[in-house]
Structures are given as structure tokens and as C-alpha cells.
Amino acid sequence: MQIRQLEYFLAVSEQLNFTKAARQLFVSQTAVSLQIKALEEELGVPLFFRTNRRVELTPAWKSFQTDARAILKRTRDAVKRARQANTGFSGFLNVGFVKGYEKTNLSEILSDFHTKYPNVSLSFARENVSDLYDMVLAHRLDIVFNLQYSTADMDDMEYVVIRHYPLMAVVSTSHPLAHRTSIHRADLKEYPLVDIVQHQDKYGEATTITNAFTRAGFLPDIRYTSDDIEISLLAVATGIGYALLPTYITDSITSKDKVIAIPIKGEEEEMTLVAAWHKDYNNPALQKFLDDYIFPHHKRK
Numbered sequence: 001m002q003i004r005q006l007e008y009f010l011a012v013s014e015q016l017n018f019t020k021a022a023r024q025l026f027v028s029q030t031a032v033s034l035q036i037k038a039l040e041e042e043l044g045v046p047l048f049f050r051t052n053r054r055v056e057l058t059p060a061w062k063s064f065q066t067d068a069r070a071i072l073k074r075t076r077d078a079v080k081r082a083r084q085a086n087t088g089f090s091g092f093l094n095v096g097f098v099k100g101y102e103k104t105n106l107s108e109i110l111s112d113f114h115t116k117y118p119n120v121s122l123s124f125a126r127e128n129v130s131d132l133y134d135m136v137l138a139h140r141l142d143i144v145f146n147l148q149y150s151t152a153d154m155d156d157m158e159y160v161v162i163r164h165y166p167l168m169a170v171v172s173t174s175h176p177l178a179h180r181t182s183i184h185r186a187d188l189k190e191y192p193l194v195d196i197v198q199h200q201d202k203y204g205e206a207t208t209i210t211n212a213f214t215r216a217g218f219l220p221d222i223r224y225t226s227d228d229i230e231i232s233l234l235a236v237a238t239g240i241g242y243a244l245l246p247t248y249i250t251d252s253i254t255s256k257d258k259v260i261a262i263p264i265k266g267e268e269e270e271m272t273l274v275a276a277w278h279k280d281y282n283n284p285a286l287q288k289f290l291d292d293y294i295f296p297h298h299k300r301k
Contacts, residue, residue, distance in 0.1 A: 094141045099128060129149070133202070159274040
């Protein structure tokens with residue numbers, strides 16, 4: 001079985017016409033017919049019923065079409081990787097991300113980068129906000145996808161805003177507010193909170209969170225703290241309290257989690273996610289990542 005035969009088969013199955021398929025492939029109709037015939041002989045089953053007026057598909061067509069497309073894709077991807085590997089570019093890229101951000105399309109971006117630059121070694125760190133920024137400043141991470149509360153401690157970093165994520169109140173399905181379609185932060189005053197662990201007030205994390213509650217007229221009754229998003233959701237489902245989480249986390253919540261995410265009204269009720277790196281970096285792999293995946297889509301700060 002040859003790659004050319006698969007390409008001819010897919011063209012005929014899409015056009016249902018040998019002449020049109022040949023025109024699409026820039027070959028003669030005879031060449032297409034011969035290759036399809038050879039493919040059918042190798043498979044031992046007909047793929048098309050031919051008449052004077054039309055081409056009809058056989059029952060074997062659909063199954064083989066799916067496999068043929070998959071084989072062609074894998075082959076083309078393999079060729080692409082081989083050609084890229086032959087360029088000789090190699091290096092390393094250490095990527096950090098805030099806990100919960102793995103639920104976004106981050107894996108797709110990193111997978112595409114790995115396919116494009118297979119000789120670049122990747123490593124990952126899933127940490128809290130302050131640790132990620134500290135690791136950038138210490139040159140232990142090349143780039144981080146992290147929440148931004150303040151720019152006060154980011155003088156030695158450059159960053160771009162990836163997205164502003166609305167903040168949601170996550171409550172158990174039995175919570176008194178579970179029936180609401182939206183709330184204000186002040187509506188949470190009488191209920192206990194499941195909060196993130198705030199190790200220090202570096203990068204404005206603790207101050208920003210406290211100020212948001214102060215503007216709503218109260219300070220929360222924190223009943224449970226956790227560094228782990230999944231544990232926080234478990235604590236909420238148990239009924240210990242509510243949590244405030246961005247939509248990059250709540251969008252993946254399902255009914256089996258036994259919690260409900262309620263939008264919080266207010267212009268400031270959102271969280272800013274940035275990609276940040278040290279301004280004095282000298283990693284060529286980071287430059288390629290920035291040029292290919294960050295700068296074309298986001299404004300540099």
C-alpha cells in the first residue's frame with residue numbers, strides 16, 4: 001500500500017468522480033484508476049461501484065476512509081517532525097503555570113510547540129502565584145502562565161495579558177445560593193469561604209483579595225484553605241464553604257463534582273492571566289515560543 005494510493009482514494013471518495021479527482025491531483029484519469037484498482041486488489045474488497053454515469057461508494061468505503069485519513073495525517077506529521085529535527089535547533093524550555101490553568105488549551109499550545117521543535121526539551125512546574133514569579137526571577141523558569149494581582153513586584157519581568165477571566169462563586173448543590181443565576185459579592189457575606197493558601201503578600205495577591213471583600217463591605221469567614229484546586233472543590237462539595245474561582249477552572253466543572261458555579265456581577269470581578277518572563281532572558285527556545293505563540297496574539301507590556 002502506497003501513500004499515493006491513499007491520496008487518490010480520498011480524492012475520489014470526496015469527488016465521486018474519477019475525472020474530477022484526477023484534475024484535483026494534477027494527474028491523468030488513467031493513473032487514478034490504476035492506483036485505485038491496485039489498492040482494491042491489495043485490500044481484497046471493492047471501494048467503489050463504477051457505472052458509466054457515476055461512482056458509488058461500497059460499504060467498505062467509510063471504514064477505510066477514516067483509517068486512510070489517519071494514516072496520511074500521521075505520515076505527514078512524521079515528515080514534518082523529521083524535517084524540523086534536521087534543522088538542528090535544540091534547547092530547553094521550562095514552563096510554569098498556576099494551579100488549575102492546566103484545564104485550558106495550554107496543553108494544545110505546548111504540544112504544537114513540541115511538534116514544531118522536537119529537539120527542545122520541555123519541563124513543567126505547577127505552582128501557586130508567588131512561587132511562579134519567584135522562579136522566573138531566579139531564572140528557574142523561562143515563562144509562566146500566572147495570575148496577575150499587581151505589577152508592583154514585576155519590574156524585572158516582561159509580560160503580556162493572555163485573558164481576563166470572570167470570577168465565579170462556586171457553591172455546593174445544596175447551598176442556599178445554588179438556585180441563583182448570578183450574585184453580587186455582598187451576597188456571600190453570611191457564608192463561610194474556602195480560600196487559597198496565601199503564603200505572602202508578594203505580587204499583591206493577599207492585598208488585592210482582601211480589598212475586593214472590603215469594597216463589598218465585609219471580610220470573609222475563612223473555614224478552609226488549600227493549595228490544590230481539586231481539594232478546594234471537594235471542600236466546597238462537602239459543604240464547608242464557597243470558593244471564588246476563575247472560569248478557566250469552573251468551565252470544566254461537571255455534575256459529578258456536586259458543585260455549581262454562579263457568575264458574580266461587577267466590572268472588577270475578574271482575574272487577569274498573564275504570560276510572564278524575565279526581562280534579561282537569553283534562551284533562544286523562549287524567543288521562539290514568544291515569537292510563535294505569544295507576540296502574534298497578545299500585546300506586549
